[in-house]
Amino acid sequence: MKMPEASFFEWQGQFNTEIDCLNHIKKMRWPNGFMCPRCGCEHAYELTTRQLYECSQCHKQTSVTADTLFHGSRIPLTKWFWAIYFLGSDKGSISALRLSKLIEVNWRTARLVLSKLRTAMGHRDSLYRLSGVIEIDDALVGGKRKGKRGRGAAGKTPVLVAVESKGKKAGFIAMQVVNRVCHDNVEQFVAKHLTIQQEVHTDGLPALNIID
Numbered sequence: 001m002k003m004p005e006a007s008f009f010e011w012q013g014q015f016n017t018e019i020d021c022l023n024h025i026k027k028m029r030w031p032n033g034f035m036c037p038r039c040g041c042e043h044a045y046e047l048t049t050r051q052l053y054e055c056s057q058c059h060k061q062t063s064v065t066a067d068t069l070f071h072g073s074r075i076p077l078t079k080w081f082w083a084i085y086f087l088g089s090d091k092g093s094i095s096a097l098r099l100s101k102l103i104e105v106n107w108r109t110a111r112l113v114l115s116k117l118r119t120a121m122g123h124r125d126s127l128y129r130l131s132g133v134i135e136i137d138d139a140l141v142g143g144k145r146k147g148k149r150g151r152g153a154a155g156k157t158p159v160l161v162a163v164e165s166k167g168k169k170a171g172f173i174a175m176q177v178v179n180r181v182c183h184d185n186v187e188q189f190v191a192k193h194l195t196i197q198q199e200v201h202t203d204g205l206p207a208l209n210i211i212d
């Protein structure tokens with residue numbers, strides 16, 4: 001996974017305000033336009049001030065963040081998006097303490113954010129399906145011992161990471177904890193997070209070569 005330094009500024013530009021983040025969530029949740037979760041109707045009124053959609057048929061109101069991990073959170077979306085960025089650029093290994101300093105929240109909040117993001121990233125459809133060119137890599141997280149760095153380090157949990165690579169833009173990430181990095185796990189990960197015929201770059205790990 002390669003995240004160039006410049007991507008920090010790209011990210012800052014892309015997710016600078018709450019509206020930027022909300023628009024992004026909208027695009028990711030409803031890539032083909034809004035669809036009512038109750039009746040499937042595609043026509044809705046957008047109540048922009050409240051970030052709600054109201055179905056023109058059954059009048060159900062759907063919040064943009066409903067059923068996402070951002071729902072009901074008291075911290076701004078911009079902080080969530082920075083957490084995603086830092087989690088991604090650290091290959092998932094960032095500590096709650098460090099994140100708390102970076103996004104200026106208390107340690108408990110940072111721990112909750114990290115736990116929610118890590119859980120979401122391991123579940124189908126809970127974050128985003130990645131599109132475009134994907135960089136895929138494995139990373140190792142957790143473990144208290146200072147094992148040797150690299151694959152199979154002692155006491156670490158392997159995590160598969162996919163990053164949408166758009167030139168210098170960081171794009172989006174998907175992560176999943178696996179018991180080991182093997183063909184089956186990589187295959188499942190790819191099926192879960194990537195769309196068909198996506199161009200995939202790997203760092204040459206044999207288990208990742210199935211997707212070349």
Ligand SMILES: [Zn+2]
Binds near residue numbers: 039040055056058060
């Ligand atoms: Zn409806």
